[in-house]
Structures are given as structure tokens and as C-alpha cells.
Amino acid sequence: MNKNDHIPVLSSEVLDALHVKKTRKYIDATLGAGGHSSLILAHGGSVLGIEADNQMIEIARANLGQVGDDFVIAQGNFVNIDRLAKENGFTLVDGIFYDLGISSLHYKNGRGFSFENEDEPLDMRLDTHSQAVTAADLLNSLRRDQIEEMLGAGMELGEARRMAILIWKFGEKKKYRCVRDLVAALDGMPRMGKLHPATKVFAALRIAVNSELTNLTESLPRAWELIKPGGTLVVISFHSGEDRIVKQFMGNREKPVVPSEEELEKNPRARSAKMRVLRKEKNEI
Ligand SMILES: C[S@@+](CC[C@H](N)C(=O)[O-])C[C@H]1O[C@@H](n2cnc3c(N)ncnc32)[C@H](O)[C@@H]1O
Numbered sequence: 001m002n003k004n005d006h007i008p009v010l011s012s013e014v015l016d017a018l019h020v021k022k023t024r025k026y027i028d029a030t031l032g033a034g035g036h037s038s039l040i041l042a043h044g045g046s047v048l049g050i051e052a053d054n055q056m057i058e059i060a061r062a063n064l065g066q067v068g069d070d071f072v073i074a075q076g077n078f079v080n081i082d083r084l085a086k087e088n089g090f091t092l093v094d095g096i097f098y099d100l101g102i103s104s105l106h107y108k109n110g111r112g113f114s115f116e117n118e119d120e121p122l123d124m125r126l127d128t129h130s131q132a133v134t135a136a137d138l139l140n141s142l143r144r145d146q147i148e149e150m151l152g153a154g155m156e157l158g159e160a161r162r163m164a165i166l167i168w169k170f171g172e173k174k175k176y177r178c179v180r181d182l183v184a185a186l187d188g189m190p191r192m193g194k195l196h197p198a199t200k201v202f203a204a205l206r207i208a209v210n211s212e213l214t215n216l217t218e219s220l221p222r223a224w225e226l227i228k229p230g231g232t233l234v235v236i237s238f239h240s241g242e243d244r245i246v247k248q249f250m251g252n253r254e255k256p257v258v259p260s261e262e263e264l265e266k267n268p269r270a271r272s273a274k275m276r277v278l279r280k281e282k283n284e285i
Contacts, residue, residue, distance in 0.1 A: 006103050008035030009236055009270045013257050014097060017234045017277045020045045024094040027085060029078040029223065032103040034060035037071070040097075046070040048090040052077050052126040052210075055109055077127065079215040082222040095232040096223045100216065100242050102126070102206065104269055113206060115198035118180035124209045135205045139176040144168040153213070153241055154204040163189065163201055203239070213241055220249045224280075233278045243274050250278040 008014075014036055018026060022044030028037045031049030033056065040047050047070065051057050057073055064071060074084045078098070085091050107114040111123040112135060124135040142150065148164035155163075163186065170176075170185035182201070189197035207213060220233070227233060233250070237243040243256070256274035263270055 006033040006035055006105050007267045007269070008039065009099060009267065009273045010257065010259055010263070010275050011036060011039055013275055014099075014234055014236070015039055015043060017257075017275070018045075018095040018097060018232055020095075025090060025092075027081065027090055027093055027096045027223070027226065029081060029096060029098045029219070030100060031060050031073065032056055032099065033105060034063045036097060036099060038064055041071055045094070047072070048085065048088050048093075049073045050076060050078050050081065050084055053106075054127075054129070056103060056105070059105065077130075077215060078219045078223075079211075081219050082226065085226050091226055092228050093226055093231060094228060095234065096227060098216075098219075098223075098235040100236060101212070101238045112179045113202070115179060115183050115196065115202050118178065118183060120179050122176055122178055122182060124206045126210050131210070133209065135209050136176040136178075136181075138205065138209060139167060139171055139182070150208045151201060151204045153207065154239065155200050163197070167201075207241070213245060216242060216245050217249075220246070224249075224278075227280050229280050230282045231280050233280075234275065236273050236275045238272045238274075243276075246276050250276055252276065252278065 018040065020040050020043040024045045026040050026045050026047050028040065028047055028049045031037055031051035034049065037047045037049050049060060049071065051060065051073065054075060057075055060073065072088050074088055076084050102113060110120055111125065112120040113124055122134065122136040125131040144164055147167050148160050151160035151163050166189065167185050170181070174181065176182060183198055186197050186201060191197060223233060235246045237246050256276050259270040259273055
């Protein structure tokens with residue numbers, strides 16, 4: 001895996017929103033390859049980086065060089081942000097940042113995140129130590145209506161039903177083991193606009209395997225409790241399911257910040273990014 005393949009999204013907008021200054025404390029709830037954390041550190045902030053995936057932690061360590069007093073890494077899930085913050089002395093912080101979903105590096109990490117790598121096991125767990133259920137386990141155990149419900153979170157209902165029937169029928173004949181099986185199950189599905197039919201199915205499956213929407217819903221209020229009066233919560237989401245949760249939590253009606261044309265030219269992955277910001281009033285506890 002190339003350590004430098006991941007370009008941090010909306011980086012200057014994130015730094016501005018967090019008001020990064022010397023001696024201020026921040027939590028990066030989705031450390032990834034450490035792109036945003038390294039910018040916060042370079043501007044004098046100290047950072048607790050939370051990351052579920054051990055492989056990403058190794059990459060972040062390599063990218064960030066020495067992990068000193070200003071930078072602490074905690075392996076774990078951001079659903080437990082309150083505990084991880086306490087254990088590492090990062091209660092009452094100036095800002096908390098989430099860059100949701102997975103890193104572009106995940107598509108090459110051998111755990112079946114991409115439909116293009118057909119030989120890989122259909123795993124998709126971010127944390128292979130504490131999560132027991134893989135993507136293959138889910139497909140081998142869910143009923144047709146449950147598969148449909150899982151897919152329905154990310155696509156139109158008729159489409160979810162057609163996909164669920166194909167996936168379930170294939171599963172009656174053969175157990176799901178690797179990426180090739182799911183690609184074969186979807187064989188013959190027409191493209192969804194420009195998208196390969198497997199794109200949304202793989203995303204929905206990953207979101208379900210990692211309980212991404214539940215974890216986000218439970219994490220945001222815990223994060224808010226850790227922020228000082230005057231501090232900031234910044235969240236970048238990449239699809240409507242995530243953005244709905246962020247918008248509902250923040251209760252703001254302002255338009256999200258989106259990448260400029262210039263950024264999109266350099267980093268097409270930023271295409272669907274939406275950044276929302278919530279500042280804690282100075283007199284709010
Ligand atoms: C989009 S990437 C972050 C990239 C990072 N900002 C950078 O510049 O390198 C999201 C990261 O969050 C991690 N992640 C996703 N959900 C998580 C969760 N619930 N708890 C902890 N880490 C999570 C993923 O493993 C992934 O590495």
C-alpha cells in the first residue's frame with residue numbers, strides 16, 4: 001500500500017473551522033493515514049488520533065514520523081470517543097474532527113472493499129480484532145427482506161429489491177466467500193447511471209458490517225460533551241445517510257462547505273464531501 005496515496009479532503013477549510021492554534025487540543029476521530037492530523041500538528045495543535053483499523057495506524061505512524069507528546073494514537077472505535085478521550089487526557093478539547101467512511105487506501109488493503117479485487121475475501125471489517133462479523137457472514141445469514149433493508153439505506157427501493165433478490169438467490173446455491181461471489185450474484189444488473197451496479201451494494205454492505213450510521217449517531221453527542229465552550233465540532237460526510245445524521249445533530253440550516261473546482265480537479269474522491277461545523281457557545285457547558 002502506498003502511504004501517500006490518500007489526499008486529505010477540504011484541508012484548509014478544516015484548519016480554518018477548527019481555529020487551530022499553538023497549545024490547543026484536538027481529537028481527530030478518524031485518523032486514517034494522518035493527513036488532517038499532520039496539518040493540525042504542523043500548526044501547533046496537539047492531537048489525539050482515534051482509528052479503528054490497525055493497518056491504518058501503522059500507515060499514520062509512518063507518515064507522521066515521531067509520535068511525541070503532541071500526538072497520541074488510540075486504537076478503537078469513535079463510538080467510544082468519551083472513554084478513549086479520558087484514557088488519553090483529552091477531555092475538554094478545542095475541537096473534534098471526523099472525516100467519515102474509509103480511506104482510499106482501504107480499497108487496496110486485501111479485505112474486499114472494492115468490487116474490482118475479485119480474489120479478496122469478502123471481509124470489510126475495519127477492526128479485524130474486535131469485530132466478529134464479516135461481509136460474507138452477513139450475506140450468508142440475512143433473509144431476503146433484511147438484505148433489501150440494508151441496501152435500501154443507500155439506493156432507491158425498487159433497485160434495492162431487485163439487487164436483494166439476486167444476492168439472496170445466489171446465496172441459496174453457493175456460500176459467499178470472496179468478492180467474486182458478490183460480483184457474480186450481481187451479474188447482468190444494468191449500470192446505475194455512470195455507476196457500476198456493484199458500487200452502491202459494496203458501500204451499503206461496508207456501512208452495515210461496520211455499523212457506521214449507528215456509531216456516528218451515538219458518537220456525536222459524546223464528542224460534543226468533550227468540547228470546551230468556544231470549541232468546534234467539524235464533520236465531513238460522503239453520503240446522504242451520514243449527512244442526515246450530522247445535520248440532525250447540529251440542527252443548523254446553513255449550507256455545508258463543499259470542495260472547490262480546483263480541489264476536485266486534483267482529488268476527484270472529494271466529489272461528494274460535505275463539511276458541517278458547529279461551534280459551542282462561550283457560555284455553553
Ligand atoms: C476518510 S478516512 C480519514 C482520512 C484522514 N482524515 C487522512 O487525512 O488521512 C476515515 C478513517 O476513519 C476510520 N474509521 C471509520 N469509522 C471509524 C470508527 N467508527 N472509529 C474509528 N475509526 C473509524 C477508517 O478506518 C479510516 O481510516
